[in-house]
Amino acid sequence: MDKNHPTTQLIRTQAERSQHREHSVPMYLTSSFVFPSAEIMRDTFRGEVEGIIYSRYNNPNVDEFIAKVCRIEGAEAGFATATGMAAVFSSMAALLQSGDHVLASRAVFGSTHQVLTQILSKWGITHTYVNPTDVDKWESQIQPNTKMIVLETPSNPGLQLVDLEKVGKLAQKHQLILNVDNCFATPYLQQPIRYGAHIVTHSGTKFMDGQGRVLGGVIVGNKDLMEQVRAFCRSTGPALSPFNAWTLSKSLETLPVRMEQHCKNALALAHFLEEHPKVQRVFYPFLPSHPQYELAKQQMRLGGGIVTFELEGNTEQVFQLLNSMQLLSLSANLGDTRTIITHPASTTHAKLSEDERLAVGITPSLIRISLGLEHIDDITSDLRQALECL
Numbered sequence: 068m069d070k071n072h073p074t075t076q077l078i079r080t081q082a083e084r085s086q087h088r089e090h091s092v093p094m095y096l097t098s099s100f101v102f103p104s105a106e107i108m109r110d111t112f113r114g115e116v117e118g119i120i121y122s123r124y125n126n127p128n129v130d131e132f133i134a135k136v137c138r139i140e141g142a143e144a145g146f147a148t149a150t151g152m153a154a155v156f157s158s159m160a161a162l163l164q165s166g167d168h169v170l171a172s173r174a175v176f177g178s179t180h181q182v183l184t185q186i187l188s189k190w191g192i193t194h195t196y197v198n199p200t201d202v203d204k205w206e207s208q209i210q211p212n213t214k215m216i217v218l219e220t221p222s223n224p225g226l227q228l229v230d231l232e233k234v235g236k237l238a239q240k241h242q243l244i245l246n247v248d249n250c251f252a253t254p255y256l257q258q259p260i261r262y263g264a265h266i267v268t269h270s271g272t273k274f275m276d277g278q279g280r281v282l283g284g285v286i287v288g289n290k291d292l293m294e295q296v297r298a299f300c301r302s303t304g305p306a307l308s309p310f311n312a313w314t315l316s317k318s319l320e321t322l323p324v325r326m327e328q329h330c331k332n333a334l335a336l337a338h339f340l341e342e343h344p345k346v347q348r349v350f351y352p353f354l355p356s357h358p359q360y361e362l363a364k365q366q367m368r369l370g371g372g373i374v375t376f377e378l379e380g381n382t383e384q385v386f387q388l389l390n391s392m393q394l395l396s397l398s399a400n401l402g403d404t405r406t407i408i409t410h411p412a413s414t415t416h417a418k419l420s421e422d423e424r425l426a427v428g429i430t431p432s433l434i435r436i437s438l439g440l441e442h443i444d445d446i447t448s449d450l451r452q453a454l455e456c457l
C-alpha cells in the first residue's frame with residue numbers, strides 16, 4: 068500500500084473487510100465491542116492484544132479516517148475529534164502544563180485565539196503573539212519556559228503565510244513542539260511535517276468533508292507526542308462519531324480532485340476581482356501581487372480555496388454587497404462545494420477588539436470568499452452584478 072501515491076492511498080486505505088466482502092466500507096454504528104473471552108478482554112484492556120474496545124477510544128471508521136490523514140500528512144499516529152476546535156484545544160491541553168509558554172502566530176483562527184487568551188490562561192499557560200510574516204523576529208520572543216509554537220498558514224482570513232522551513236528550524240534549534248493548524252491548505256496542498264512540524268491539526272468540517280455536512284477534526288503527528296494526546300483524549304472524550312468518520316473518510320477519496328478545482332476557481336476569481344474598479348485589494352497566495360508569492364510557490368502545491376478582498380467602501384457597502392448576492396451563500400463556514408461569502412469583522416472575528424483585528428489585517432471592508440465547485444462563470448457573474456448594485 069505504501070508504495071502507492073498518497074492520492075491512491077486516500078482511496079484505497081480501508082478498514083478490514085467483513086465476511087460480506089463489501090467494496091465500500093460499512094458504518095460501524097456501535098458504541099462498544101465484544102470479546103470472545105474474559106482473558107482476551109483483560110489483555111485488550113492491558114494493551115497486550117490489539118483490539119477495539121469502545122468508540123470513545125477507537126472505532127473502525129474512525130481508525131480508517133485517521134490512517135488516511137496520517138498517510139497524506141506523513142504522520143506516524145493520530146486521533147480524530149468531534150470538531151476542529153476539539154483538535155486544536157486537545158493538542159495544546161494534552162502537551163502543555165501550568166507554567167508553560169506558547170509562541171503563537173497572531174493570525175490564528177478566532178476560537179483558537181479564545182482558547183489561548185481565555186482558557187489556557189486560566190491554567191497558568193501564557194502566550195506571546197508574533198507576526199506571521201516576520202519569522203526572523205520570533206527567536207527573540209522565545210522564553211526559558213516556551214514549550215510550543217502554534218501557527219496557521221495560510222491564515223484566516225488574511226491569507227498571510229508563515230515560512231514553514233524557517234519555523235521548523237527554529238523549533239528544532241530550541242527543542243519546541245511545532246503545532247500547525249493545516250486546515251486552510253489541506254494536506255493535499257501542504258505537509259507541515261516535512262518542515263519539522265511535530266503536531267498537525269485539522270478541522271475536518273472544512274475541505275476534508277468539503278460538502279458542508281459534518282463536523283470533525285483530527286490531530287496527527289509524531290508517535291511519542293501523539294501517545295500523550297491520545298491518552299488525554301481517551302479520558303476527556305472529544306471523540307469523533309463513527310457516522311462523521313465514515314463521511315469524512317469517503318470524502319477524502321475525492322480531496323485531491325476537489326482541491327484542484329477549488330484552487331482553479333479561486334485563482335480565476337482572484338484575477339477577476341483584481342481587475343474590478345470597486346475592489347481595492349485582493350489577497351490570494353498564488354497571485355503575483357501577494358507579498359509572499361514566492362514563499363507560497365515554495366511551500367504550497369496550489370494557492371488554496373479562499374480569496375479575500377477589500378472593497379472600496381465601508382461596512383454599509385459591504386453589507387449591501389452581501390445582501391445583493393443571488394447565488395453565493397451568506398455563511399460563516401468554508402470549504403464547501405457551494406461558494407460562501409463572509410464578512411469576518413462582524414462574524415468570525417467579531418470577538419476580537421478592533422485593534423486585534425487590524426493587527427492581522429481584518430479591516431471593516433475585508434470580505435472572505437470560500438470558492439465552491441460551481442462553474443466559475445456563474446460565481447463571477449454573481450459578484451459582478453452585486454458589485455454593480457453598489
Ligand SMILES: *Cc1c(COP(=O)(O)O)cnc(C)c1O
Nearest residue numbers: 150151152176248250270272283
Ligand atoms: C474552522 C476552523 C477551525 C475550527 O474547526 P471546527 O470544526 O469548526 O471546530 C480551526 N481552525 C481553522 C483554521 C478553521 O478554519
